[in-house]
Each structure stands twice: as C-alpha cells, then as structure tokens.
Amino acid sequence: MACRESGAPRVIILGAGVNGCSVARELVLNGVSTWVIDANDIGFGASSKSSRLIHGGLRYLEYGEFRLVQESLEERGRLRRLAPHFVRPLRLFIPVKSRLSGLAASALRFMGATRLGFMKNLTRKFRRARGLWLVDLGLAFYDWFAAGPEFPKHTVHELGAPGTPEIDSHRCRWLAAYSDAQMWGTERFCVALLDDARSVARERSLDFRVVTHADVSWDAGTLVITAGQATGSTDSMTAFRVRPELLVNATGAWGDRTLAGLNIPSPPLFGGTKGSHFLTWNRRLASALRGQGVYAEANDGRLVFLLPHGEAVLVGTTDERFDGPPEEAVASDAEIDYLIGMVNRLMPQVALTRDDIAMHYSGVRPLPRAEGTTASVSRDHAVVPAREDGTTVLTLVGGKLTTSRAFGESVADEVLRRLGAVRTADTRERVVPGNADYPRDVGTLERRIATLVERSGLTLQSAREVWTLFGTESERVLSECGLDDCTAERAEVIEGTAIPTSVVRWIVRNEWVATLEDLVERRLMLVFGRQLSQETLESVARCLVAEEKLADDDVERAIAATNARLLAYYGRHVTTALAEV
Numbered sequence: 001m002a003c004r005e006s007g008a009p010r011v012i013i014l015g016a017g018v019n020g021c022s023v024a025r026e027l028v029l030n031g032v033s034t035w036v037i038d039a040n041d042i043g044f045g046a047s048s049k050s051s052r053l054i055h056g057g058l059r060y061l062e063y064g065e066f067r068l069v070q071e072s073l074e075e076r077g078r079l080r081r082l083a084p085h086f087v088r089p090l091r092l093f094i095p096v097k098s099r100l101s102g103l104a105a106s107a108l109r110f111m112g113a114t115r116l117g118f119m120k121n122l123t124r125k126f127r128r129a130r131g132l133w134l135v136d137l138g139l140a141f142y143d144w145f146a147a148g149p150e151f152p153k154h155t156v157h158e159l160g161a162p163g164t165p166e167i168d169s170h171r172c173r174w175l176a177a178y179s180d181a182q183m184w185g186t187e188r189f190c191v192a193l194l195d196d197a198r199s200v201a202r203e204r205s206l207d208f209r210v211v212t213h214a215d216v217s218w219d220a221g222t223l224v225i226t227a228g229q230a231t232g233s234t235d236s237m238t239a240f241r242v243r244p245e246l247l248v249n250a251t252g253a254w255g256d257r258t259l260a261g262l263n264i265p266s267p268p269l270f271g272g273t274k275g276s277h278f279l280t281w282n283r284r285l286a287s288a289l290r291g292q293g294v295y296a297e298a299n300d301g302r303l304v305f306l307l308p309h310g311e312a313v314l315v316g317t318t319d320e321r322f323d324g325p326p327e328e329a330v331a332s333d334a335e336i337d338y339l340i341g342m343v344n345r346l347m348p349q350v351a352l353t354r355d356d357i358a359m360h361y362s363g364v365r366p367l368p369r370a371e372g373t374t375a376s377v378s379r380d381h382a383v384v385p386a387r388e389d390g391t392t393v394l395t396l397v398g399g400k401l402t403t404s405r406a407f408g409e410s411v412a413d414e415v416l417r418r419l420g421a422v423r424t425a426d427t428r429e430r431v432v433p434g435n436a437d438y439p440r441d442v443g444t445l446e447r448r449i450a451t452l453v454e455r456s457g458l459t460l461q462s463a464r465e466v467w468t469l470f471g472t473e474s475e476r477v478l479s480e481c482g483l484d485d486c487t488a489e490r491a492e493v494i495e496g497t498a499i500p501t502s503v504v505r506w507i508v509r510n511e512w513v514a515t516l517e518d519l520v521e522r523r524l525m526l527v528f529g530r531q532l533s534q535e536t537l538e539s540v541a542r543c544l545v546a547e548e549k550l551a552d553d554d555v556e557r558a559i560a561a562t563n564a565r566l567l568a569y570y571g572r573h574v575t576t577a578l579a580e581v
Contacts, residue, residue, distance in 0.1 A: 031424065035210075035242075036209070083432040093177050094176040165288060280357055383410070456483040534575065
C-alpha cells in the first residue's frame with residue numbers, strides 16, 4: 001500500500017451526501033481548497049433513501065417550527081428555479097373525513113407535548129384524524145409562508161371531483177390539495193453539486209478532490225485517508241496523510257460513529273429513525289393517482305405518501321427508531337405490509353399485494369437525539385463543534401434534502417469565520433449544472449431532445465436517457481463521448497437499456513465511480529428501472545473493465561456481489577434474461 005504526504009487542503013469534509021456536497025460547493029466558490037471523503041459512495045445514505053420530496057414541511061407547522069417552514073418553502077422555490085431538471089412541481093391531496101376532528105391533538109403537538117415522554121399517553125388519548133377545518137387552516141398558513149406565484153395555492157374538493165385521485169369513500173369526504181415538488185434523482189443531484197465545485201476549483205487552481213470508499217483515522221495529529229477500499233485489494237490502495245485546518249463531519253446518521261472512530265470525545269448527538277419505501281409498477285394504482293400524490297394519515301397517526309415515480313408509484317414512509325449501523329438498514333416485512341395495507345385502505349380497488357412490489361429501500365434520518373415521538377423530533381439543522389489534536393471538528397446534525405443548500409451556506413459561513421476568511425460568493429442564484437437555459441415548456445424540451453438525435457445519430461429513446469442523466473449538459477457530454485457527428489456505429493447501448501455504452505464509460509471517467517454498485521444504484525439508477533438483468537450487469541461491468549476500474553477476472557465476482565446487495569437491501573431479483581419486472 002502506497003502512503004504519501006500531501007499538501008493539506010484547508011478543509012476536509014467527511015461525507016458525500018447532499019449536505020456534505022452543498023458545503024463543499026459553497027467553500028470552493030469562496031476560494032477554500034476542500035476535499036470530500038466518504039466511506040461509501042456519493043449520496044449513499046439518506047440522500048438516496050428519502051421520499052424525494054422538495055417540500056416546506058406542512059406538518060412542521062403543528063410543532064411550531066415556523067422558521068424551518070419558511071426556510072424550506074424559500075428553498076423549495078429556489079431549487080425549482082435553479083434546478084428545474086431535477087425538481088418538478090407536484091400536486092398532493094390530503095384525504096379528510098370529518099370537519100372538526102384532530103383539534104385537541106394538534107394543539108398538544110403545537111405546545112410541544114409530543115416531545116415530552118410523560119405526555120405521550122395524553123396525546124394518544126386525544127389522537128384523532130385531522131379534520132377539514134384543521135387541514136384547511138394549516139394549508140392557508142402554508143400558502144402564506146410560500147408567498148409566491150410559482151406554486152398554486154391550496155384548494156378543497158369533494159371526493160370524486162374530476163381530476164382528483166380515486167380514494168375510497170369510506171376513508172374520506174373531501175380532498176384538500178396543495179403544491180410541493182419532487183426531486184427525481186437525488187443521486188444525480190449530489191454529483192452535479194460536486195461537478196460544479198470541481199469546475200470552479202479548476203478555474204481558480206484550488207485543490208479539490210472527492211475520495212470515495214475510503215477509511216480515515218488520526219495519527220499523531222495527522223488525518224490518514226486510505227483510498228481504494230472498494231476494490232478489496234491492498235495493491236490498489238493509497239494512503240494520504242494530511243493536516244487540515246478544519247474538519248467537517250457530514251456523515252449524517254453515521255455522525256456519532258465517525259466521531260468515535262476518530263477518538264473525538266462527544267456526547268451522543270444523533271437519534272436517527274428509519275424510513276422505508278417501496279416501488280410498484282401496479283397500473284391500477286398509477287391510474288388511480290392520475291399523476292398526482294396522496295398524503296394520508298394512517299389510523300396510528302403516521303403520515304404516508306403515495307407518489308408518482310415516472311410510470312411507477314413510490315410509497316412511504318415509515319418512522320422507527322434505529323440504533324444499528326445505518327448501512328444495514330433494510331425495509332422489514334412488517335414495514336412493507338404496513339405500507340401495502342395503507343394503500344389498500346385508501347384505494348381498495350387496487351388490491352395491492354407483495355407480488356406487486358418491484359423493489360424497496362430504507363434509510364436512516366440524521367436526526368438529533370431527542371425524547372418524544374419519532375414524528376415530533378425536529379427536522380431542523382445544527383452544527384456542533386469539537387476539537388481534536390488542534391483541529392476544529394464541526395459535526396452537522398439534522399437537515400433535510402429541501403434545505404441542504406441553506407444548511408450548506410450556514411455551515412460554510414461558520415467555516416469561513418473560523419478560517420478568518422471572508423465570503424465572496426454564494427449559491428442563492430447559482431444554477432446547478434445541467435439546468436442552464438432549461439426548456440420552459442414540454443414543446444421546447446422535445447425540440448432540444450430532437451436536436452440531440454439529429455446531431456448524435458442516437459435513437460430517440462437513447463437521447464431521452466442521456467437528457468435524463470445530464471439535462472442541458474447533454475450536448476457537451478455527447479461531444480466528449482464522440483457522439484456529436486451522427487456516427488451510428490458508436491451508439492452501442494447497455495444491454496436492456498437505451499443508455500449509450502460510451503456515455504457510461506464517460507460517467508466512470510468523470511463521476512468518481514469505483515464499483516459496479518455505484519453505477520447500478522446511483523449514477524445510472526438502474527435499480528429503479530423496470531428491467532434489470534444479468535446481461536445488463538455484465539454490460540455495465542464491462543464499462544468498468546474498459547476504464548480499468550475493474551479487472552476482467554473480477555467481473556463475475558462483482559456481478560455476484562451486486563446481485564447479493566440488490567436482493568438484500570432492495571428486494572430486487574435480477575433476472576437471468578431480459579424481462580419485465
């Protein structure tokens with residue numbers, strides 16, 4: 001194993017989730033050399049395991065977290081403007097059965113009773129489904145906080161009104177509709193943030209690096225970063241010894257474990273909860289949603305989403321205390337049955353079964369350690385400082401996808417202050433790569449994709465796949481792949497997909513890919529696809545071989561390991577021949 005001293009970056013960020021990526025982007029924009037280190041992959045944890053909603057936190061109003069709601073709604077609008085390729089508006093419907101119920105329970109939540117252990121029994125006693133008056137009032141506040149024309153205001157509909165989801169009449173009499181948004185690919189969003197940081201670093205000659213599948217440790221006041229863990233071969237490992245001025249612990253739900261692993265004294269900071277989801281291609285369910293979302297309250301008071309996910313439907317989430325290693329979180333049979341039961345109570349005509357579940361996933365929220373119900377734990381964010389061997393360590397606690405840019409900005413302000421540096425730039429109006437000059441309507445978008453077809457010789461489906469991955473960066477990527485001169489023989493695709501092989505190889509070269517799982521789960525997001533076969537995995541693995549990221553002799557082992565992981569953590573059975581899931 002090679003080991004070498006390295007010129008120290010001023011800041012090292014541990015954790016390449018959306019918060020860590022946001023902090024890195026802010027710091028590089030302000031002239032700070034920064035490394036991002038992760039024990040796994042970019043977006044490996046909660047960033048890729050959420051409901052993928054960009055929202056203001058409607059239920060946070062009940063807990064009096066008005067500042068968080070306002071910040072979330074501001075960031076929701078900002079993300080829609082600056083990242084339209086990733087963020088799409090979504091209309092959600094809340095089923096409501098009565099007019100007045102839930103007022104007492106809501107009042108107790110507002111006064112903080114659910115965050116006090118001894119008040120749990122009282123809040124359970126007053127538990128009632130939220131009634132129309134309460135929901136209408138909450139949505140009116142939500143509209144007021146949003147205070148902008150980008151998202152339509154809330155409306156109330158009689159059950160069965162044209163264009164509304166098909167909810168069982170025994171479950172509700174009205175549907176209260178409001179607006180939020182979805183981020184279809186948080187995994188790709190994280191990569192885009194790091195790509196932006198890298199571009200700025202190149203322009204300003206800053207030392208910016210992303211090192212994944214790495215281990216870190218302290219040694220006599222020096223941070224030792226051992227890269228190459230993903231290969232399992234010590235021959236390919238490299239150890240860097242660096243002494244940063246400041247360390248940011250952005251490892252999310254791993255935060256306490258990260259501090260313990262570095263021998264940094266700290267009280268327990270995290271009390272994460274597990275959230276599980278499943279994806280189904282059930283056509284009756286997709287038809288019943290009519291391209292919109294449902295935000296429903298279960299009998300136990302838990303709130304569950306039914307969300308469109310392309311042609312599929314994403315259902316979640318659960319909210320259970322979880323104390324194990326976050327990477328071992330898996331959707332349990334009980335959680336999946338619970339979510340299926342919720343769907344069938346809302347829409348009995350769908351008759352969803354376990355056979356309809358295409359895949360599932362589970363992640364651990366990086367919530368602060370707190371008493372009370374899991375739902376009542378604040379989703380706000382905070383920074384906790386510590387010192388180790390003369391180095392300041394800032395641990396990021398809490399936070400969520402919607403407010404990741406704002407969290408990154410506040411953390412960067414703290415870092416700059418401690419470095420004695422002055423902020424010179426911000427990301428408040430900075431477009432995310434892939435979103436510059438983004439088409440404003442479907443017609444313009446289709447013309448952009450048609451232009452890709454004309455210039456590259458790709459099929460229409462391949463051009464759509466490339467656009468999905470890169471947005472307005474598609475032309476540049478295809479040019480760098482040599483697919484900008486209608487040379488049809490270069491348009492070989494990955495088996496079972498329309499993704500050009502040359503594009504996958506470009507991703508391996510340019511997007512910090514180390515393993516087959518990195519590609520299947522996060523860069524290409526094939527785990528969410530309707531088709532996933534052994535032939536597909538073989539084709540993707542060959543791209544890694546071609547880019548010298550995987551030895552030819554290791555292809556079978558890599559495919560076997562990916563199969564085992566897909567089954568264990570996603571419930572995904574890979575077929576032996578191309579077939580629909």
